[in-house]
Amino acid sequence: MLSHLLASPKLSTGDLLALQGARLAEAVSHARAHSPLFAELYRDLPDTVTDPAMLPITHKPALMADFDRWVTDRGITHEQVEAFLARPEMVGTPFLGKYLLTTTSGTTGRRGVFVISTDELRPVSGPAYRPSTAGVLLSPLRTARLLAKGLRAATIMPATGHYAMVSLWTQAHGEGNKRHQRFSSLQPLPQLVAQLNAFDPAVLTGASSIVELLAGEKAAGRLRISPAIVMVSGETLSDEARASVTKHLGASVIDLYAANEALRLSKSCAQGWHHVFTDWVVFEPVEADYSPTPAGTLSHSVLISVLYRRTQPVLRYELGDAVLQRPDPCPCGSPYPAFKVQGRKADVLRNDDGQPTVVAQHLLIALQKRVAGIRQFQVIQEDESTLRLRMLPADGTDLDEAWPRVHHALATLLAEHGLARFTITRSGEPPQLSAGGKMRHFIPLDA
Ligand SMILES: [Zn+2]
Structure with a gap:
């Protein structure tokens, strides 16, 4: 059945759910076989689990506190991981020869630490899972701009630290090159504006809060860049902010809603919705008592199961974002369910x-x-x-x-x-x- 689905050019919503069920069973079986923590947690579950609602809910603080028993590779310890993370020069380089390490912001009490191998990311690395302009309007003018600027891409991020954006970027581009440059989000705004004016990127990527600030700088006449594409990540981009960025920066906006726990989670469409890759991620909006939130209603939180993760199982895990599922099919035609996200707005x-x-x-x-x-x-x-x-x-x-x-x-x-x-x-x-x-x-x- 699965091979038939995988060969099909266009998956229906039903196909996606069938794939999800089969992959959930594999992920659960791997976790309980190789993670002592999950073996204990899933002790009383039946041999095969295809319904996520059967799984106990997991939370970051408890998992982090039991990190060594959480991971499925017995060669990984929290102590080694922390020693690696303490070395900023190791950002984006392989941990134990094959793993990418990312952390949530160091300002939280107990930061989350996430370990994934490139093998685990491979199933979600194909074109279908990559951010693309296919769903957004790339006018002839913007296409011309993209080419005229030599596809130069500016990424704004913290100067150091093993944050997901920094690790992934460094893994891909090292120190940077003529086409891919990084700019520190921690420097004063006028300095950042001057650097971007000098680089004149065709593609601009940054946290939505920074991108919003830059839209304001453009409106004020201090920022002079005209990128064809703006990619935002990290926090929610409100509809007003999206309109402001589109208007002032004149670019197509791609919103990369993802998390350390799920580095490939969704793809944004021209209608401004996030389509979650439900063939690889179970995404359950829930109320405060963890009962399911119906589509069309803003949830209290969301539970995710990331089915391509093996080294560090993320199963029925509380992500914490408040989300709203679109009750009707999205006009963009995507078979993946459409969500809006609230609750990560920056100050x-x-x-x-x-x-x-x-x-x-x-x-x-x-x-x-x-x-x-x-x-x-x-x-x-x-x-x-x-x-x-x-x-x-x-x-x-x-x-x-x-x-x-x-x-x-x-x-x-x-x-x-x-x-x-x-x-x-x-x-x-x-x-x-x-x-x-x-x-x-x-x-x-x-x-
Ligand atoms: Zn859509």
């Missing part, structure tokens, strides 16, 4: 002139890089000119001793971004979780 700080200037999250990543000894920062905006800082020290760090260094580093960063008006105060409490159990790195004034 942008405005400089002394009232211009949006930096994404708070990026500022905290930059701070983390400059100050050693702090595991976690959380910034609360008290008013138009005061930021209160909560800190969680690493083992062996004395906060009283560290505070002058932290204060100096943050004040310097703020000044670099035109945010010198802010006074920084120190909070006596550690970072707090939101009512929904999420760690927000930045709590804005209107929160």
